[in-house]
Amino acid sequence: MRTTILDLQKMKQAGRRIAMLTAYDVTSAQIADRAQIPVLLVGDSLGMVVLGHETTLPVTIDDMVRHASAVVRGSQEALIVADLPFLSYANEADAVRAAGRLMQEAGVQAVKLEGAGGNLPVVRRLVELGVPVMGHLGYTPQSTHQIGIRVQAKGAPAARALIDDALALQEAGCFAVVLELVPATLAAAVTERLTIPTIGIGAGVGCDGQVQVWHDVLGLWGEKSPRHAKRFAEVGQVIEAALKAYAAGVSDASFPTDANSSAMPPEALAEALGVAPAARPKEPAA
Numbered sequence: 001m002r003t004t005i006l007d008l009q010k011m012k013q014a015g016r017r018i019a020m021l022t023a024y025d026v027t028s029a030q031i032a033d034r035a036q037i038p039v040l041l042v043g044d045s046l047g048m049v050v051l052g053h054e055t056t057l058p059v060t061i062d063d064m065v066r067h068a069s070a071v072v073r074g075s076q077e078a079l080i081v082a083d084l085p086f087l088s089y090a091n092e093a094d095a096v097r098a099a100g101r102l103m104q105e106a107g108v109q110a111v112k113l114e115g116a117g118g119n120l121p122v123v124r125r126l127v128e129l130g131v132p133v134m135g136h137l138g139y140t141p142q143s144t145h146q147i148g149i150r151v152q153a154k155g156a157p158a159a160r161a162l163i164d165d166a167l168a169l170q171e172a173g174c175f176a177v178v179l180e181l182v183p184a185t186l187a188a189a190v191t192e193r194l195t196i197p198t199i200g201i202g203a204g205v206g207c208d209g210q211v212q213v214w215h216d217v218l219g220l221w222g223e224k225s226p227r228h229a230k231r232f233a234e235v236g237q238v239i240e241a242a243l244k245a246y247a248a249g250v251s252d253a254s255f256p257t258d259a260n261s262s263a264m265p266p267e268a269l270a271e272a273l274g275v276a277p278a279a280r281p282k283e284p285a286a
């Protein structure tokens with residue numbers, strides 16, 4: 001049974017922490033499901049870690065639908081949330097169209113959007129139409145050219161504004177809020193004041209859950225992960241070693257072996273080549 005937004009609410013109430021992880025394709029979704037990760041985010045971080053862009057901004061709704069549907073096909077258990085891409089929710093009509101594609105074509109169960117303020121009517125409309133919405137405050141990557149990649153809301157006015165934004169998103173109907181690159185004490189204070197779960201990334205242990213990027217936790221991305229991430233394995237090194245072994249196996253002809261190959265009757269090959277079959281070795285006399 002898939003995790004639902006009601007399950008997340010119960011987890012917060014019971015003090016059970018929520019692990020959320022990004023996924024972008026069918027294989028990662030299958031593995032995450034086997035690891036019982038309850039929430040998968042098809043993040044627009046796709047733009048950087050999968051498509052090689054510098055920011056999330058070039059990611060289109062078509063990109064999101066394609067990758068989100070692969071994740072949906074790979075996962076039976078997780079709640080799947082997909083990011084609404086940059087400028088796809090600038091007004092209610094656009095947001096409804098984009099969320100509709102993600103829910104109807106890709107089959108995700110919820111969408112995420114960044115910021116509060118002017119987006120609150122969009123959140124209200126989506127929720128009214130039955131679309132579960134996750135908010136995202138603090139460092140919001142779609143505004144990277146305005147705010148830079150840095151910890152947000154360190155001063156009192158910005159911290160107050162962030163608390164107000166989180167309360168406004170909850171009031172507008174969000175079922176959870178991501179807090180990215182926010183001081184740990186502020187994130188804990190927001191978490192205490194909200195009845196919906198907070199999911200932190202670079203926001204300390206006081207949130208109701210954590211979200212990490214697939215490539216960061218697996219050590220697939222760069223030599224060093226950002227401070228807010230932890231490399232739980234060095235899968236990139238494992239893959240590199242495997243690929244070197246594969247290339248060496250090809251080069252010294254130790255791969256493929258008979259076990260990796262198929263046989264055919266020698267007569268059939270001889271006939272296909274138009275030559276006489278090679279003489280069979282004589283059977284030893286009984």
Ligand code: KIV
Pocket residue numbers: 022041042043044045046083178180201211213
């Ligand atoms: O796109 C993404 O991966 C995200 C997470 C970092 C929260 O929005």
